[in-house]
Amino acid sequence: MTKAIEGIVDAYVKLGDRRALEDLRMHRRRLAIDLSGRSGPYDFSRPLGQINEEIAAIEAGLERLNTAPTKSPVHPDEER
Numbered sequence: 001m002t003k004a005i006e007g008i009v010d011a012y013v014k015l016g017d018r019r020a021l022e023d024l025r026m027h028r029r030r031l032a033i034d035l036s037g038r039s040g041p042y043d044f045s046r047p048l049g050q051i052n053e054e055i056a057a058i059e060a061g062l063e064r065l066n067t068a069p070t071k072s073p074v075h076p077d078e079e080r
Helices: 002-015 018-036 045-067
Strands: none
Touching: 002 018, 002 045, 018 045
């Protein structure tokens, strides 16, 4: 799934869509918190590791936005 998230991150970086990246990161963080809080017979370390890799990929994309020239993203829910 990391390849998939990298493609999504790349698209958002190209669009300059910081908000989408931050929302994606927040969603993954919530998933990580949820998995960390679970107990039982299942080992959640593998999916938790995957989520952490995805968070790292998203943060790398945010860092690329920090160093890239600014672009005005287009959001369908915002009025012009």
